[in-house]
Amino acid sequence: MSVGSEKTREFVKRIEILIASIEDSQTVKDSAGDELNEKEYLRYIINNASDLLNHGEWLIALEDLLDNLAEVNYKLDIDIWSLAKSASLYAPKDWAYEKLLTAVMRG
Numbered sequence: 849m850s851v852g853s854e855k856t857r858e859f860v861k862r863i864e865i866l867i868a869s870i871e872d873s874q875t876v877k878d879s880a881g882d883e884l885n886e887k888e889y890l891r892y893i894i895n896n897a898s899d900l901l902n903h904g905e906w907l908i909a910l911e912d913l914l915d916n917l918a919e920v921n922y923k924l925d926i927d928i929w930s931l932a933k934s935a936s937l938y939a940p941k942d943w944a945y946e947k948l949l950t951a952v953m954r955g
Contacts, residue, residue, distance in 0.1 A: 852938030853906035859931040860897050860913070866928065867891060876920040889920065910935050911948065918951035929953050 867890050874886040893916040900909035914932060917924070924932070929952065936945040 850906065850938065852910075852935055853901065853904070855931065855935035855938065856897075856906040856910045856913075857901060859910070859928070859935055860894055860901065862928045862931055863890060863894055863913075867894070876922060878920050884920065893917070906935070907939055907943065910939070911943075911945070914945070914948035914952055918948055922952060923954040924952050925954055 867887055870887050870890070872885075872887060875883040876886045876889055877883055893913055896916075897909040897913045900906070900912065910932065929949070932952070933949055936943070936949060939945060
């Protein structure tokens with residue numbers, strides 16, 4: 849297993865822990881303005897990322913997860929964000945991840 853894959857798995861695990869702390873009634877809005885249950889949405893994107901990781905596609909899992917978080921303007925605390933940043937350091941040099949990382953960073 850590559851270091852990038854391990855770091856992406858750590859990122860996924862931290863979001864799974866985050867899900868447990870979210871109230872059932874909390875929602876997020878997608879780019880179309882539709883309200884989605886926050887827990888359900890996060891579980892859905894985590895399941896997708898986990899499936900990709902299980903097939904050896906850690907970079908696609910990381911990119912997809914960040915893109916889906918950005919889709920609902922989700923902001924991560926610095927500890928969780930740092931895990932995503934750490935995983936991204938093992939991506940190919942031509943992978944344009946900075947925009948996605950910036951989009952999900954709590955400012």
